[in-house]
Amino acid sequence: MKLIYTDFPYPTEIHDVAKLFWDDTELTDSPDSAQICVREQCGDVCCYYARAFGKEHTERVNIEGLNGLQQIRLRKRFAKLAIYNLLVSVTGKTMPWGSLTGIRPTKLADQLSREGLDWKSTFCDVLGVSANRAQLVEDILRTQGELHRRKEGCADLYVGIPFCVSRCSYCSFTSGEITRLQKYVQPYIEALKKDISATIAFAEKKGIRIVNVYFGGGTPTSLSARQLDDIMNCIRFAPNEYTVEAGRPDTIDSEKLAVLRDHGVNRVSINPQTFNQSVLDVIGRKHTVQDIYDKYELAKSFGFVVNMDLIAGLPSESCEMFYHSIDEAIALDPDNITVHTLALKHGSKLKEQNYTVASNVGLMLDYSRNNLYSAGYMPYYMYRQKYMAENLENVGYCKPNTPCLYNIGIMEEISDIMACGTNAISKKIVSSENRIERSANAKDVITYIERNEEYLDKKFQLFN
Ligand code: SF4
Structure with a gap:
């Protein structure tokens, strides 16, 4: 040490x-x-x-x-x-991002420009950022274009569903297995409905326009069609963009997708993470590669814009196996592909097992970037995390006109977020002072259910 x-x-x-x-x-x-x-x-x-x-x-x-x-x-x-x-x-x-340790290099580039500096030469000549990472930032800012702009008087609504069908070995979220938490599911839904309805009513009273809605987790589709319908009934307006992380292919069926469509959802994520069955088994995802193909086709038949997440650096996955995953994802032609770098976070099984990531993740990201560009995808948002393999990054790629606006808003910190559910953080951006105020909900389901009102009050104080 x-x-x-x-x-x-x-x-x-x-x-x-x-x-x-x-x-x-x-x-x-x-x-x-x-x-x-x-x-x-x-x-x-x-x-x-x-x-x-x-x-x-x-x-x-x-x-x-x-x-x-x-x-x-x-x-x-x-x-x-x-x-x-x-x-x-x-x-x-040297490090790909030089001396930068922050989560949002694109936000820093924007900030440097506002300080009157040439951000690209500051990145490369002062801060030690590699030329190809600076180019990535430039490409992202170009794709974002006018979308990289704060809209005053607006906010996005986040809804957290903290349940999953099983735990992935790399996951450090507080989400729990739904079968284990069964007795809390209905009380959680009741508390969440109160939270959503009160938050929307408060936004209306304050003249805050909710623009985009995002259901994340956990895996929202680990709930039943009836439960999803029950929660979504609280949202009685049509957001610009309405996204649900369907996440696990094994949680998706026609009945649930029909509920989402009927409520105006226009985007879903179906996350393979890998197209190699042996790796899916190792990381604790209880679905098959065939499920990914089947559920992707099913989601497309409902007309959703679809994002697919992949992770570089998973245990037992070689470069060639990862390249296969990228090739398969591109061949399916989803609207968005998000390439994550494995981060070994505290609380994950991999961290407990002292797993060390192979030293070829940089090659995997290079392959992704080259092949996604060639297939017509452009990077539109990115973020970095602590404990990320080789100090790299997560990048969301999109086909033209399909970026997820919620992702841009939250990652560039240009949107206020009104957040409902466990582990959800509401954020208010104070542009004039270049700072952000936050209010975090309880991390665990039981505290959230018991102290729902208290967390609601804190959220309202934030936006008062
Ligand atoms: S599906 Fe996502 S939230 Fe659920 S265990 Fe896996 S990584 Fe964690």
Whole structure:
């Protein structure tokens, strides 16, 4: 384990960069025991002195005349740069996203442009981002075009269904197996209906227009057709975009799809994750590859825009097997294909089993990108997560005119979100101050059912 000492007031920024190079780094209060040290000296010009393993690196930034928020932003950026450049020289390794550890590189590009900087050269020449990742950001911003714009007075509605038919080995969500939680399903539905109806009524009273609706989870279609109908009856208006993550192919049937269509749903996700049966079995998905083909055709016959998720880096999946999954997904021709990079998160079985991701995930993403571009898909949103294999990214690709507006809104943080259900986070964007206020619902089903009113009140205070 490597220990880091820093007197920088935002130590996790430093720690996050060190973790790009070594998983097993920890912060320490003792400079004497640390192998890596980053110190800040701040006046009108801030200096960052980083040293480790006999090497040193210094970065300087002038913060004179900037407001408090701008100063903090620059100090964080340059402190991270100091340790990143130091660790590049110590290890001889560079990272695809350079010193960036944030979730949203596209948002940062937009922010840099608003600061009057050339974001692309700042990414590549200052922050150490690779040319092909900068190009990816540029392509995404081009696909988003006018969609990358905040609409004041509007919000999107998120509805969380925290049940699944079985647990995938890479999953860290708080969702539970529906058979195990059976006795809570109906009480949860009742609490959720109250939450949705009260949220919509509140939005109407406040003059907030709900534009897009998104049912996520968990797997919303692990509920029965009757239960879905019961919940959707609370939504008595026609959103622009109405999405349901159907997720598991084994949870989809004609009866449920008919309910979705009758309620105005226009997009569903059917997520193979892989087209290799042996890998599906290893990761605990209880469906067959044939189910994916069958349920995809069924969903298309209902006229839905369909997204398919794949994951690069799954256990036992070689590059060639992953390439096969990409080829099969492209051959089916869904409107969207989202390529995730496996992230080993706390709470997942894979993390508990100390699974290590093979070092070829970058090749898998390159293959996806090249072949999806050739097949007419363009990247339209992306995000990064902690613990992601090779510090890569998740990218949503779309055929022309089919991007998921909810995904753009939430990932670029340009839409307010009114969220209902467990583990759902409402967000209000305060554009004038460039900050976001949040209100999180209970993470678990039982607390959510018991303290529903309390969480509703918090949400209303947020949007008051
Ligand atoms: S379907 Fe999604 S939410 Fe459910 S266990 Fe698998 S990864 Fe987790």
